[in-house]
Amino acid sequence: MEKNNRDQQDQKLAEDIVKPLCDWFLKGHRQMYWRTHPQPYYVWVSEIMLQQTRVEAVRGYFDRFIQELPNLESLAHVDEDRLMKLWEGLGYYNRARNMKKAAMIVVEEYGGKMPAEYEQLLSLPGIGEYTAGAIASIAFGKPEPCVDGNVLRVWMRLVGSDEDILKASVKKKLRQILKPAMPMDCPGTFNQALMELGACVCLPSGLPKCKECPLQELCAAKKTGIETDLELARSIPYRAKNKPRKQEELTVLVCSCRGRIAVNRRSDTGLLAGMWEFPNISGKLSLEDVRMLFLEAGLIVQSVKSLGGAKHIFSHIEWHMEGYFVELPDSLESGNFVKEEDSPYGGQVRPIITEMLGRCRFETPDDLWESYSLPSAFQAYTMYLKGKE
Numbered sequence: 481m482e483k484n485n486r487d488q489q490d491q492k493l494a495e496d497i498v499k500p501l502c503d504w505f506l507k508g509h510r511q512m513y514w515r516t517h518p519q520p521y522y523v524w525v526s527e528i529m530l531q532q533t534r535v536e537a538v539r540g541y542f543d544r545f546i547q548e549l550p551n552l553e554s555l556a557h558v559d560e561d562r563l564m565k566l567w568e569g570l571g572y573y574n575r576a577r578n579m580k581k582a583a584m585i586v587v588e589e590y591g592g593k594m595p596a597e598y599e600q601l602l603s604l605p606g607i608g609e610y611t612a613g614a615i616a617s618i619a620f621g622k623p624e625p626c627v628d629g630n631v632l633r634v635w636m637r638l639v640g641s642d643e644d645i646l647k648a649s650v651k652k653k654l655r656q657i658l659k660p661a662m663p664m665d666c667p668g669t670f671n672q673a674l675m676e677l678g679a680c681v682c683l684p685s686g687l688p689k690c691k692e693c694p695l696q697e698l699c700a701a702k703k704t705g706i707e708t709d710l711e712l713a714r715s716i717p718y719r720a721k722n723k724p725r726k727q728e729e730l731t732v733l734v735c736s737c738r739g740r741i742a743v744n745r746r747s748d749t750g751l752l753a754g755m756w757e758f759p760n761i762s763g764k765l766s767l768e769d770v771r772m773l774f775l776e777a778g779l780i781v782q783s784v785k786s787l788g789g790a791k792h793i794f795s796h797i798e799w800h801m802e803g804y805f806v807e808l809p810d811s812l813e814s815g816n817f818v819k820e821e822d823s824p825y826g827g828q829v830r831p832i833i834t835e836m837l838g839r840c841r842f843e844t845p846d847d848l849w850e851s852y853s854l855p856s857a858f859q860a861y862t863m864y865l866k867g868k869e
């Protein structure tokens with residue numbers, strides 16, 4: 481009985497927020513090209529990018545992407561390395577690969593036109609409930625909610641709930657509450673207004689700006705003083721603690737042979753799948769260890785220089801790196817020089833070096849910046865090379 485009452489209250493609240501929220505949004509909001517030109521393709525590309533960074537940062541990436549891949553057809557046919565280059569800096573490169581896969585399906589199965597129905601959108605690679613809701617509502621005017629972290633935060637504060645927003649059931653329930661309340665004449669406006677409120681007023685860090693909020697009269701957290709209580713603001717929405725990230729140590733070897741730099745493609749599965757990287761070895765080696773490793777392999781390197789430590793945090797893993805710049809002997813041929821049978825050192829090259837350099841291509845820095853996409857995890861070492869030019 482109590483649960484039914486609560487559900488009814490939530491349903492009523494969802495209906496009550498529609499008008500003040502849409503009025504507030506229509507009075508003024510941030511201008512974004514993909515909102516003023518809400519073509520399905522633009523909405524899709526921008527929403528995938530927005531999952532990774534802020535609106536301000538997305539603008540540049542979006543413009544560059546759309547300039548080169550102006551429509552679904554061009555995305556479906558783009559070369560994968562070029563796609564990775566266009567996605568460089570955004571991270572989560574699988575999202576870009578999935579976009580290409582989805583674009584290929586849309587071209588083949590839907591004649592190049594993005595499907596309008598939520599379920600059809602959801603069936604495409606890389607399109608989850610949130611993105612399907614955004615495309616369906618903003619581009620096609622379908623009454624489908626979009627529930628992301630911003631929207632969850634606003635709602636949990638409105639109702640003063642301490643439920644764990646990382647639970648799939650909490651997200652699912654909010655979708656169910658919002659769906660019947662979606663305004664049929666402007667579902668896209670409603671969704672964008674909720675997102676905008678979460679991004680600009682009911683802030684993810686710091687205190688919410690409740691005095692500017694069109695929902696302040698309806699908000700449970702406002703009544704308990706959230707706008708001046710940082711601890712309370714941090715406690716809603718509640719998230720159960722994540723497992724600690726796995727720590728990994730790496731030695732990154734920026735190897736140069738006659739001005740060409742070694743890069744190697746990672747395997748097609750797992751972390752940074754299919755991305756290009758500087759060759760690296762598990763564990764942190766000292767400068768002397770690195771020199772010895774090459775020496776034991778029969779390679780008398782011209783010089784080894786420390787590039788210092790760097791750290792990169794992925795969602796579940798942290799990399800703690802130590803980098804070195806290694807000048808390989810000029811006598812080595814580029815590309816295939818480390819195959820044991822062809823080695824100028826007569827097969828004395830140790831497997832770890834054979835394996836590592838044997839997978840590498842050697843490219844000029846210009847080609848590297850132009851055609852390859854090196855993940856931001858290696859930024860400290862990429863910056864060193866750029867600084868050397």
Ligand code: SF4
Pocket residue numbers: 634637638681682683688689690691693694695696699700701702706707
């Ligand atoms: Fe967020 Fe404050 Fe608005 Fe409540 S009143 S939704 S806490 S900004």
